[in-house]
Amino acid sequence: MVNTFFSQYPPTPGAVIEPGQVDLGPLAGRTVAVIGYGTMGRAMALNLHRSGVDVVVGARPQSPRRALAAKEGLRVLDPGAAVAAGDPVMLLLPDEVMAAVFKAVVKPHLQAGAAVGFAHGFGVAFAGIDPGPDHPCFLAAPKGQGDMLLAAHKAGGGVPGLLAVQPEDSAATWDLAAAYAKAVGCLAGGGFVTTFADECISDQFGEQAVLCGGVIELLKTAFEVMVEAGYGRENAYFECVHELKLITDLVHAHGIDGMRRRISGTAAYGGLTRGPRIIGPEVAQRMRKILSEIESGAFAGEFLTRHDDPRRGVRALAADEAAGPLAVAGRELQQRLRSFRTDAGARLDDPESPAGPVPDESDDP
Ligand SMILES: NC(=O)c1ccc[n+]([C@@H]2O[C@H](COP(=O)([O-])OP(=O)(O)OC[C@H]3O[C@@H](n4cnc5c(N)ncnc54)[C@H](OP(=O)(O)O)[C@@H]3O)[C@@H](O)[C@H]2O)c1
Numbered sequence: 001m002v003n004t005f006f007s008q009y010p011p012t013p014g015a016v017i018e019p020g021q022v023d024l025g026p027l028a029g030r031t032v033a034v035i036g037y038g039t040m041g042r043a044m045a046l047n048l049h050r051s052g053v054d055v056v057v058g059a060r061p062q063s064p065r066r067a068l069a070a071k072e073g074l075r076v077l078d079p080g081a082a083v084a085a086g087d088p089v090m091l092l093l094p095d096e097v098m099a100a101v102f103k104a105v106v107k108p109h110l111q112a113g114a115a116v117g118f119a120h121g122f123g124v125a126f127a128g129i130d131p132g133p134d135h136p137c138f139l140a141a142p143k144g145q146g147d148m149l150l151a152a153h154k155a156g157g158g159v160p161g162l163l164a165v166q167p168e169d170s171a172a173t174w175d176l177a178a179a180y181a182k183a184v185g186c187l188a189g190g191g192f193v194t195t196f197a198d199e200c201i202s203d204q205f206g207e208q209a210v211l212c213g214g215v216i217e218l219l220k221t222a223f224e225v226m227v228e229a230g231y232g233r234e235n236a237y238f239e240c241v242h243e244l245k246l247i248t249d250l251v252h253a254h255g256i257d258g259m260r261r262r263i264s265g266t267a268a269y270g271g272l273t274r275g276p277r278i279i280g281p282e283v284a285q286r287m288r289k290i291l292s293e294i295e296s297g298a299f300a301g302e303f304l305t306r307h308d309d310p311r312r313g314v315r316a317l318a319a320d321e322a323a324g325p326l327a328v329a330g331r332e333l334q335q336r337l338r339s340f341r342t343d344a345g346a347r348l349d350d351p352e353s354p355a356g357p358v359p360d361e362s363d364d365p
Contacts (some may be wrong), residue, residue, distance in 0.1 A: 003175050006193075010168035013198065017163065017178050017191040026172075026179040027053050033086020034058065035079050035106065037065040039146035040119050041092035044184045045074055047153040051183040058082025080109045087114035088138070088176065091129075095120060096303065096310040099127040110135060115176055121164065121200035126300035138177035139164040141199050142186035149185055158185030162194045204294045209287045218278075219244065223326045233329045241330065 005017050034045040035058040042065070048055045057069045058079035069076045076082075083089050083106050093101055102123070110116070116131045118139050123129040131137055142149045144159035152158050161181045165173040181187045194202075207213065219241050226236035250259040260268045293299045307313025321327060 003178070004171070005174060005178065009171055009174070011174070011193045013193055013195065015193040017174075017181075017187065017193070019182060019187045019190070022178045022182045022187060022191075024051065024053065024179050024183055026176045027183060030054065030088070031056055031086050032180070033082040033089040034092055035082060035089060035101075036092035036094075037063070037069045037076075038092065038094070040142075040149075041090075042069070042072075043146040043150035043153075044090060044092060044119070045069065046072060046150060047184045049074060050153065053183050056082045056085050058086075079105045083109035084111065087111050088117045088180065089114055090117040090119070090180075091123065092119055094311065095122040095127065098123040099129050102129050102131075107131070115173065117177075117180060118196070120203065121196035121198075122204075122300070124166070125195075125197040125200040126297050127304065136170055136173040136176070137166040137196075138173055138180065139194075139196055139199060140177055140181040140184065140186055140191075141203070142184070144186075152188070153185030158188030160189040161186030161191045162199045163191045164193070164195050164199060166196070168195070201291070201294050204299065205287075205291050208290050208294070208299075214283075214287075215244075220324065220326045223329070227325065233325075234333065237326075237329045237333055241326065242333070 003021065005011070005021055006015055031054045032048055033056050034041050034048070037045065037057050037059050041057070045055050045057050055074055057066075057074050057076045058081070059066045059069060059076055061078060066076050077085065079101070089106065089110065091098055091102065091106065106116070110131070113134055115136045115138060118124060118137070119141055121139055121141065124137060124139075139162065141162040142159050143161060144152070149159055163174075163177050163181055165177050167173070178187070178191060181191050222240040223233075223236045226240065227233055247259060247263075250262055254262065260272075263271075290299075303310055307316075
């Protein structure tokens with residue numbers, strides 16, 4: 001039986017599949033092949049297993065993760081054999097090698113009509129993976145890191161997910177994608193309809209402009225400005241880096257306005273008036289440029305070709321950063337703080353917390 005999650009197919013981007021609408025029926029009697037047992041492969045394979053879905057893991061003969069997967073109760077085969085045993089086949093490999101592995105190992109072993117799944121849109125949107133018209137594709141992209149997905153599912157929860165399918169009007173593929181997302185725990189709070197390209201672009205833009213790029217450079221610059229002005233490295237680290245977690249936890253739990261209501265008036269006033277002086281229109285202009293590089297595929301091309309081995313290239317860049325003053329100060333302080341559970345038991349969603357009032361137009365003078 002085909003579910004009708006949407007009033008029309010293809011569904012409108014942003015439409016939501018609610019977890020309560022979804023059952024695991026589309027996975028009944030099927031074996032899911034999880035190719036790759038890294039951070040995301042392990043999380044998804046173990047969550048599928050916990051959900052009662054038959055799973056086979058595909059791992060290279062020399063991979064140390066074969067033994068880990070077997071120890072964790074999963075059946076493990078060589079990648080080609082696992083592909084041949086599975087429908088759907090989930091590709092949970094590093095994005096930079098996925099297209100080559102798909103061509104050499106996955107495509108030749110796919111069962112007739114087998115669906116191919118992804119946790120990120122990069123392979124399909126920018127690396128040229130096209131399983132062909134006989135193989136429906138779906139994307140179940142958890143909005144959380146792999147270990148977090150594993151832990152959340154184990155605790156009975158999950159994370160939200162972004163979902164896409166190809167062809168976009170295939171109700172049966174939407175059913176399969178939704179069932180898969182539910183089984184791995186990435187339907188908590190909803191499965192949001194998107195496309196492979198939109199998921200990939202928005203994910204990379206968030207990483208580059210904010211999470212792993214913009215914010216990190218902001219931290220480095222603020223730390224260096226304080227140290228250069230003669231303030232202690234520890235002060236600079238605590239104020240400009242360490243406390244970021246507190247603020248992001250508050251934003252995560254309560255949104256921007258809720259965060260403002262839970263910090264001091266000095267902090268709120270200073271942030272509201274000085275923040276826009278730090279991040280002005282010129283930053284928005286640079287963000288637009290970065291977005292256009294992602295959209296055009298220029299970033300993907302650079303990532304895949306700039307170094308013979310993209311992984312080694314990333315490691316070299318990260319090694320330079322790890323030798324910088326912020327990273328050195330961070331390692332020293334973390335060593336000291338590690339033996340103390342500095343956020344033990346912290347609850348940032350406490351309903352009794354005396355947060356300030358919701359800003360209201362009636363507050364205006
Ligand atoms: N990490 C996350 O939290 C996260 C979050 C959202 C989405 N994703 C997506 O999930 C996918 C997997 O990412 P990941 O971070 O889990 O990758 P990862 O931790 O780097 O894991 C890679 C796995 O792929 C295997 N592998 C590498 N090269 C291979 C090859 N040539 N042939 C066969 N197997 C190979 C590795 O096996 P060996 O043991 O043999 O090296 C390892 O088991 C990506 O599409 C990523 O964008 C990840």
